[in-house]
Amino acid sequence: MSGLKVSVLGAAGGIGQPLSLLLKLNDKIDQLSLFDVFNTPGVGADLSHINTDSSAKAFLPTSKEDTTQLAEALKGSNLVIIPAGVPRKPGMTRDDLFNINAGIVKSLAEGIAENCPEAFVLIISNPVNSTVPIxxxxxxxxxxxNAKRLFGVTTLDIVRANTFISQLFPEESKASDFNINVIGGHSGETIVPLYSVGKSKSFYEKLSEQQKNDLIHRVQFGGDEVVQAKNGTGSATLSMAYAGYKLAESILNAVSGKSDVVECTFLNFDDSIKGSKEAKKLVGDLDFFSLPVLLGKNGIEEVKYEILNEINDDEKKLLSVAIEQLSKNIEKGVEFSKK
Incomplete structure (x- = not known):
C-alpha cells in the first residue's frame, strides 16, 4: 500500500502523544494526521521536526460545531486509531467513563463513515467492551x-501478561520470551489470560494456586496499579500507547504482505470472517469478543477460535464470568448507538 495515511484521533492526549511519536518512526507511514480538540498544533509542530520520512499535520476544530477539521484529518486515511476521551481517575471504573467517552467515539465514527469508510479502525477509547459496539x-x-477492519485494542492485557509472568521467573525468562493469548474483553474480570496454553504453560505450572490467582488478578486489574502509582494524575498512557502501536504495526505488516501475523483483538463476529460462527457458539453467542485472529491484506482473515478447546478448567471458569459481564457491556454500547 503506497502513500499510507494514518490518523490519530485524540493525538494531544496522554496516550495520543507517545502513540503519535511511535507512528512517526514507522517507515511504512507516509502521512501522519493528528486530530484533537486541544493543543494539536503544538504536538504536530514537535513531531514534524523529527527527521523521518513521514509528514505530520495537525488539525484543531475552531468550535464544538466545527466538523471540517475532523473531515480533513480523516480524508483518504488508510488507518485510524482512536485514543480520544477522558482518562480514568482514581476510584473511577471503566463504566464511569461511558457517558463521556461514548458520545465522543460515536461522533468520531460518524466522521470515519463520511470521510474514510474503508479505513482500518483501532479503538483504544475506554470502555472498549462498549465503545467498539458503538x-x-x-x-x-x-x-x-466492514467487520474485518474494526479492531478493539486489547493488546495492553497481553503486554502485561507477558511482563508479569516473566517477573516471577527473572532467572529463567524475559518478557519478550512470551506471547500469551488474552481473550474476552478489556476490563477487570472480562480479561482472561490463557497461561495454560503455549510457552507460558511450563512456567505457570510451577506456581502455587495463590500465585496463579494473584498473577491473573494483576493482569485483570493492572490499570489500577498505574492509576494508584500516578497518585491521581493519570492512568496507563505510555504502556497503552505502546500496545496500540504494536497492534497497528502488525496490521501494517500484514497489509504489506507479511504472512502468519496473529494478534488478539476485540472483534465483531461476522460471516465475512472465517471462524466467526464457530467462535460465537463457544462464547455464549456474543457478537463481540477478543480472540487471536489471523491478519491479512484486508484486515481480519480468520478467528483462531480453536484455542478455546485447549484451555484448562480454571480458565473455563474465568471465561464463564467474562461472558456474563461482556454481554451487559456490549448491550450498553449497542443501546447507546441506537439512541
Missing part, C-alpha cells in the same frame, strides 16, 4: 461497516 453500530447505520 463504532460498529454507527458504521452499520451509515452502510459502510
Amino acid at each position: 463504532v460498529a453500530e454507527t458504521l452499520k447505520a451509515k452502510g459502510v461497516f
Whole structure:
C-alpha cells in the first residue's frame, strides 16, 4: 500500500502523544494526521521536526460545531486509531467513563463513515467492551461497516501478561520470551489470560494456586496499579500507547504482505470472517469478543477460535464470568448507538 495515511484521533492526549511519536518512526507511514480538540498544533509542530520520512499535520476544530477539521484529518486515511476521551481517575471504573467517552467515539465514527469508510479502525477509547459496539453500530447505520477492519485494542492485557509472568521467573525468562493469548474483553474480570496454553504453560505450572490467582488478578486489574502509582494524575498512557502501536504495526505488516501475523483483538463476529460462527457458539453467542485472529491484506482473515478447546478448567471458569459481564457491556454500547 503506497502513500499510507494514518490518523490519530485524540493525538494531544496522554496516550495520543507517545502513540503519535511511535507512528512517526514507522517507515511504512507516509502521512501522519493528528486530530484533537486541544493543543494539536503544538504536538504536530514537535513531531514534524523529527527527521523521518513521514509528514505530520495537525488539525484543531475552531468550535464544538466545527466538523471540517475532523473531515480533513480523516480524508483518504488508510488507518485510524482512536485514543480520544477522558482518562480514568482514581476510584473511577471503566463504566464511569461511558457517558463521556461514548458520545465522543460515536461522533468520531460518524466522521470515519463520511470521510474514510474503508479505513482500518483501532479503538483504544475506554470502555472498549462498549465503545467498539458503538463504532460498529454507527458504521452499520451509515452502510459502510466492514467487520474485518474494526479492531478493539486489547493488546495492553497481553503486554502485561507477558511482563508479569516473566517477573516471577527473572532467572529463567524475559518478557519478550512470551506471547500469551488474552481473550474476552478489556476490563477487570472480562480479561482472561490463557497461561495454560503455549510457552507460558511450563512456567505457570510451577506456581502455587495463590500465585496463579494473584498473577491473573494483576493482569485483570493492572490499570489500577498505574492509576494508584500516578497518585491521581493519570492512568496507563505510555504502556497503552505502546500496545496500540504494536497492534497497528502488525496490521501494517500484514497489509504489506507479511504472512502468519496473529494478534488478539476485540472483534465483531461476522460471516465475512472465517471462524466467526464457530467462535460465537463457544462464547455464549456474543457478537463481540477478543480472540487471536489471523491478519491479512484486508484486515481480519480468520478467528483462531480453536484455542478455546485447549484451555484448562480454571480458565473455563474465568471465561464463564467474562461472558456474563461482556454481554451487559456490549448491550450498553449497542443501546447507546441506537439512541
